[in-house]
Amino acid sequence: MPSTEELKNIATQVRRDIVRMVHAVNSGHPGGSLGCTEFFVALYFEVMKHDPAFNMDAIGEDVFFLSNGHISPVFYSVLARSGYFEVSELATFRKLNSRLQGHPATHEGLPGVRIASGSLGQGLSVAVGAALSKKLNNDDRLVYSLHGDGELQEGQNWEAIMFAAHHKVDNLIATVDWNGQQIDGSTENVMSLGDLPAKWKAFGWEVLELEEGNNIEAVIAMLAKAKTMTGKGSPIVILMKTDMGSGVDFMSGTHEWHGKAPNDEQLEVALAQLTETLGDY
Secondary structure (H helix, E strand, O other): OOHHHHHHHHHHHHOOOOOOHHHOOOOOHHHHHOOOHHHHHHHHHHHHOOOOOOOOOOOOOOOEEEEOOOHHHHHHHHHHHHOOOOHHHHOOOOOOOOOOOOOOOOOOOOOOOOOOOOOOOOHHHHHHHHHHHHHOOOOOOEEEEEEEEEHHHHHHHHHHHHHHHHHHOOOOEEEEEEEEEEOOOOOHHHHOOOHHHHHHHOOEEEEEOOOOOOOOHHHHHOOHHHHHOOOEEEEEEEEEEEEOOOOOOOEEEEEEEHHOOHHHHHHHHHHHHHHOOOOOO
């Protein structure tokens, strides 16, 4: 397993990948990608049992589903950096005939991607189905998923949340990126989520709150705690506080970088703040 310092360096490199990818094609979603970097690095380099050789059925492996698929830059970077495909392929992001589309898709057979995502609100339903299939197959590995907080404004989520608790889907750990931002502004102003922990609890889930979602050690510790709670009759959710745009000062904490690419000068400023590198693509 990588050391904490190595994981931090991987996270820094992933952030370099993100800003360079969206800059190169003047499109994409850097804000949420930067905010969820520690989560992805923790999951793929420390927490999950997974095989970059990639089998769609994932028998005997943990599986991950990205519901808020617009943060594909961080997903692609971590998949490449953990061996699913060549890092050089990151240079094709959002280009014609690329396997790295703006939202993850399955028809090109990109290793690591099990569902097309980006139509918000659907990922939890898929994760619940995958978790139930593992139970039917007597597979004791876990299912992980990630969701945006603004995405919870979609009603299908709450059907899946209710279903998972009723059917005791206790091999599922869902995480919500609770950054308080969405494309049009703060979630509070667009449509308030109210008391989010109380809502999940009322629906029958075990609820964990993580205040430091951009602290790699805190993320790893919380995921480890969540794992100890599996198999006890209830699904688990981690409500993870992050800063949208984390790691780049002028992008941090604002919805304005939800779906905007940096220009040439802004890219240079961002890269100057992200100095540790494993080697750019």
